[in-house]
Amino acid sequence: MQRVIHLGFVLILCYLTKPFFVKGSNKNKSAEILLKYIPACLVLSTTIYIISQYPRLVARWAYVSEVTTPDLVFGTVFIILVLEAARRSIGLPLVIIPAVFIIFGLVGSYLPGIFSHRGFSWVWIIDHLFLGTEGVFGIPIGVSATYAFLFIIMGALIEATGTGQFFIDAATSVLGHQQGGPAKIAVVASSFFGSISGSAVANVYGTGSFTIPLMIKTGYRRIFAGATEAVSSTGGQIMPPVMGAAAFLVAEFVGVSYLEVVKCALFPALLYYLALFLMITIEAKRTNLRGMDKESLPKIKDVIKKSYHVLPIVILIIVLVLGYSPTNAALSAIAVTCVIALIEKGPKRGFKIIIGSLEKGAKNCITLAVACAAAGVVVGMLSLTGFAFKFSSVIITLSGGYLFLLLFFTMISALILGMGMPTPPAYIFIAALGAPAIIQMGVMPIQAHLFVFYFACISTITPPVAISAYAGANIAGAPVFKTGIEATRLGIVAYIVPYMFVYGPSLLLIGSLGEIVHTLLTAILGTIALAVGVQGWLYDKLSLVVRFMCIACALLLLIPGLVSDFAGIAFLLVIGLLFILRRRTNKVVDNENVAK
Numbered sequence: 001m002q003r004v005i006h007l008g009f010v011l012i013l014c015y016l017t018k019p020f021f022v023k024g025s026n027k028n029k030s031a032e033i034l035l036k037y038i039p040a041c042l043v044l045s046t047t048i049y050i051i052s053q054y055p056r057l058v059a060r061w062a063y064v065s066e067v068t069t070p071d072l073v074f075g076t077v078f079i080i081l082v083l084e085a086a087r088r089s090i091g092l093p094l095v096i097i098p099a100v101f102i103i104f105g106l107v108g109s110y111l112p113g114i115f116s117h118r119g120f121s122w123v124w125i126i127d128h129l130f131l132g133t134e135g136v137f138g139i140p141i142g143v144s145a146t147y148a149f150l151f152i153i154m155g156a157l158i159e160a161t162g163t164g165q166f167f168i169d170a171a172t173s174v175l176g177h178q179q180g181g182p183a184k185i186a187v188v189a190s191s192f193f194g195s196i197s198g199s200a201v202a203n204v205y206g207t208g209s210f211t212i213p214l215m216i217k218t219g220y221r222r223i224f225a226g227a228t229e230a231v232s233s234t235g236g237q238i239m240p241p242v243m244g245a246a247a248f249l250v251a252e253f254v255g256v257s258y259l260e261v262v263k264c265a266l267f268p269a270l271l272y273y274l275a276l277f278l279m280i281t282i283e284a285k286r287t288n289l290r291g292m293d294k295e296s297l298p299k300i301k302d303v304i305k306k307s308y309h310v311l312p313i314v315i316l317i318i319v320l321v322l323g324y325s326p327t328n329a330a331l332s333a334i335a336v337t338c339v340i341a342l343i344e345k346g347p348k349r350g351f352k353i354i355i356g357s358l359e360k361g362a363k364n365c366i367t368l369a370v371a372c373a374a375a376g377v378v379v380g381m382l383s384l385t386g387f388a389f390k391f392s393s394v395i396i397t398l399s400g401g402y403l404f405l406l407l408f409f410t411m412i413s414a415l416i417l418g419m420g421m422p423t424p425p426a427y428i429f430i431a432a433l434g435a436p437a438i439i440q441m442g443v444m445p446i447q448a449h450l451f452v453f454y455f456a457c458i459s460t461i462t463p464p465v466a467i468s469a470y471a472g473a474n475i476a477g478a479p480v481f482k483t484g485i486e487a488t489r490l491g492i493v494a495y496i497v498p499y500m501f502v503y504g505p506s507l508l509l510i511g512s513l514g515e516i517v518h519t520l521l522t523a524i525l526g527t528i529a530l531a532v533g534v535q536g537w538l539y540d541k542l543s544l545v546v547r548f549m550c551i552a553c554a555l556l557l558l559i560p561g562l563v564s565d566f567a568g569i570a571f572l573l574v575i576g577l578l579f580i581l582r583r584r585t586n587k588v589v590d591n592e593n594v595a596k
Contacts, residue, residue: 194236418459
């Protein structure tokens with residue numbers, strides 16, 4: 001009932017706010033009005049029908065009890081309405097994929113090989129997708145209704161009360177005067193704000209409209225500025241405590257608490273931002289960039305006066321740590337944010353901000369909830385046809401039983417599906433197809449699902465369709481594809497770390513204290529070496545040989561295991577000796593030149 005009412009309201013809101021025709025096209029206003037209100041009325045009618053039939057629906061036996069003619073009609077109309085809402089709010093890819101799977105369910109008996117199955121009638125498909133909790137009203141929309149919606153409302157309230165600006169001001173006051181300060185501001189502000197917003201592209205436009213022009217003004221290349229903001233904003237989805245809406249899906253699919261997902265994701269996210277922070281620092285030193293004038297920076301004492309803006313986040317973390325549900329944590333944070341708005345802005349203006357935030361939060365929920373409903377169609381067809389189990393067997397066979405190859409195939413699938421698609425549906429699709437195969441190879445479920453989740457997230461900075469990078473390029477006025485390539489280079493650690501925590505769960509803080517500490521220390525050293533190797537500079541330009549050695553050293557240190565760690569440390573010592581010798585040689589040459 002909760003899922004039906006939630007999705008019903010979301011679909012109505014979608015049809016009332018999202019136009020049928022593409023913006024800017026020549027459209028008939030009368031037709032637009034009809035295509036707005038008729039679907040909304042159909043959604044309302046279907047929702048009322050399900051509510052009226054609720055006692056019968058919960059008592060019926062799936063595939064045994066009769067599917068009535070009204071069931072069939074309303075079910076058919078509702079699935080079409082979900083797919084049309086997906087087209088309006090997200091785009092054609094999220095219409096085509098579910099439609100293909102529905103057709104696959106209908107014609108399976110005529111298909112060859114792995115694609116063959118018994119085939120299902122439309123009545124059976126409606127029974128599965130509409131009258132139970134295996135399809136449209138499955139786990140994805142349940143997560144949207146139970147957790148994600150509240151966190152989206154919380155994010156809208158926090159943004160409206162000035163917390164986003166507070167993060168920018170705090171980062172600017174502390175880091176702005178440093179060499180390459182504007183890029184560091186982008187990293188810190190976007191990581192905090194992106195964790196709350198959960199949308200990489202929205203985060204790029206939100207914080208990037210301030211940070212990207214600032215980076216360009218202080219000397220950063222336009223391509224580098226756009227890519228830095230894209231990578232910073234994308235990382236917000238993997239950065240605790242909120243991690244965007246998809247983290248709740250991970251918790252639900254794995255069957256663990258949300259706090260457990262946050263704990264496991266913490267250190268990989270810190271490695272991601274450590275690598276990015278080091279790369280922008282090296283870029284600033286290599287190009288001899290200056291920081292911002294201290295006079296133009298916000299005063300630290302003024303920022304501290306507004307530190308109450310972090311109270312909602314603090315309350316959220318405390319409530320989660322105390323063992324309460326994410327729902328209670330989000331409601332507590334929302335309550336605190338409302339109090340802040342009423343006190344800071346005054347009752348009248350504060351109330352307007354709260355109402356406006358509720359409206360914005362509801363609209364922001366459209367994309368997520370519709371994506372989850374459309375993804376539910378795919379998951380439902382996978383479970384009905386049994387294709388998910390066949391797919392797992394096939395990719396395990398193709399990998400020859402080698403875990404690395406299986407992970408590589410899954411990574412490519414996640415990156416392809418994530419191109420131009422929101423993270424939640426991209427994660428759901430691969431979680432249903434690829435994660436079971438990884439688990440069959442002996443990997444823990446949390447490792448397998450976080451592996452899929454990471455690549456679903458970073459698909460937004462992976463060319464050819466790197467939507468976050470393209471948003472950054474748009475603000476920076478930089479070439480789109482080159483910005484995507486630069487973003488991939490800056491976010492390189494995110495393509496490596498998921499493999500590492502599959503082979504070494506201690507990177508996810510799973511295992512003994514000694515193992516965890518050892519893994520964390522070597523991973524930090526490996527990340528530093530990777531940043532230096534990728535940038536090719538450390539007080540001076542590095543030769544290709546030294547860069548190759550740095551990257552090799554990084555991989556050895558990031559790979560779990562004592563042998564690889566000792567080899568990595570040995571590499572690191574050799575690199576250090578070469579660097580010292582080169583510095584001394586250069587110093588002697590400089591002294592001789594001065595003497596001459």
